[in-house]
Amino acid sequence: MTATARRPGGRAARIRAQVLTAARALLVERGYDALTVDTVAERSGVHRATVYRRWRDVGGLLADVLASALDDDWRPRDTGTLAGDLTALNEEVRAALVEDPPLTMALIAASFRSAPAATALGRFWEDRYARCGVVVDRAVARGEVPAGTDARRLLIAATAPVYHRLVLLRQPDDPGLPGDAARATALAAAAGAFDGPAPAAAERPVGER
Amino acid sequence: MTATARRPGGRAARIRAQVLTAARALLVERGYDALTVDTVAERSGVHRATVYRRWRDVGGLLADVLASALDDDWRPRDTGTLAGDLTALNEEVRAALVEDPPLTMALIAASFRSAPAATALGRFWEDRYARCGVVVDRAVARGEVPAGTDARRLLIAATAPVYHRLVLLRQPDDPGLPGDAARATALAAAAGAFDGPAPAAAERPVGER
Structure with missing residues (x-):
């Protein structure tokens, strides 16, 4: 296990946040066809090689956007009925x-x-x-x-x-x-x-x- | 109103059937990205200019595939409950x-x-x-x-x-x-x-x- 993996608030987490924010923005602004590892890297300011290594392709980016949505403490409301x-x-x-x-x-x-x-x-x-x-x-x-x-x-x-x-x-x-x-x-x-x-x-x- | 429009079983109907059959086949075989007026014309054997004139673009072709699905006498079954x-x-x-x-x-x-x-x-x-x-x-x-x-x-x-x-x-x-x-x-x-x-x-x- 690397140091970044041990520190979720560290550099790896910061890079992930930057990349996923860029992927979300490009997806809603320009659609799936505009979403590439290169456009996401450019928008995020993260090095291309890093994005390729960690997310590999558009599928990997989209899957992580969705996976990141599960990192919350969401629970349904309790209204009484x-x-x-x-x-x-x-x-x-x-x-x-x-x-x-x-x-x-x-x-x-x-x-x-x-x-x-x-x-x-x-x-x-x-x-x-x-x-x-x-x-x-x-x-x-x-x-x-x-x-x-x-x-x-x-x-x-x-x-x-x-x-x-x-x-x-x-x-x-x-x-x-x-x-x-x-x-x-x-x-x-x-x-x-x-x-x-x-x-x-x-x-x-x-x-x- | 042209002669072809007056005779729904005539040449216009035959061309429509050929073109829509080709559009359906290309869509399921190769997906949306492979669907163009040119590929549909080629597959159907209908002249490109005819397809462009009548359907204009992929949206027109898809809309007509769906519209053609309504030309039936479908009705729900009557099972008794x-x-x-x-x-x-x-x-x-x-x-x-x-x-x-x-x-x-x-x-x-x-x-x-x-x-x-x-x-x-x-x-x-x-x-x-x-x-x-x-x-x-x-x-x-x-x-x-x-x-x-x-x-x-x-x-x-x-x-x-x-x-x-x-x-x-x-x-x-x-x-x-x-x-x-x-x-x-x-x-x-x-x-x-x-x-x-x-x-x-x-x-x-x-x-x-």
Whole structure:
């Protein structure tokens, strides 16, 4: 282990911050096609050889931009109800998707160009869903949803409509979106829609009653 | 109006079919970056000048690929229950997203590069959601969901988790996905989650009970 690796606040961390800041800025300003190790090195003021050695290519840079987003102590809000917690979560999803500069949208777009970026983005979301497990634990403790409720399925159902509308359908932003999807999911959860892990596919023919 | 425009089965239609087939093939085989008016003209055997005149650029070609997908008499299946109808719909969404060659995924990826493709893709989905309104009408008629149920919100809630998992989270394909999302949404709808148009945002503060 080198000295820089032992000191996270040291020179290596400073270089990483400079490089990732430059990569984010170039991505939102000029898009994926303008993002190269050379343009990032130039913008960051860090030596080309250093950037190549540590990040290798654009995929490595994008994956590290996403990995760096996990170095935080983010946790979901505790509002006192499942619908409230899911609404607060969806408000954060919406804010990320409509932010200016549009870094999240640029990273999503880049994930269609770069396999490392796609993997890192998936990892970012999985981490966020895992951290949100506590939202469902609290709802179970309050008796709002059944004890066997599958947190991941519930959380994906709550957030997916926000992503779908803003990322894929490209609807205009709508302040009502977060709450709509949150309340619908809370109702479904209370009715047992996410009770237990999903049954095997063979048990669920199309058109079952 | 020209003779070709009056005869949809005529030469203009034949040229359109050749060009769009070539555009689809190039997109799935070689990706967006390989798609140019020249490569499409060459592959289709149609004269470059004709392709430029009629489609102008890659955006025009992609928009027409998507517009052509609407020239069908697709309608949702009638299985006898809301959960069954939504499962059948989600099976079609899933099939499109995991198809090989991956045309739908390539079009989604292209929509992040081309504004006309994004607009055309949005139009395609809106058309599909509109055609699915009958699914909700039937559920209302059977008394499965309240009369004021908002079809579009319900349909987006049902399908969004399938898109989210396969397109954005890039999970491996899961045959249980369509039914899971369908049943959760049917339960939510029965509980009145999509009853009436969404209330104004101001009425729905974060954390409301």
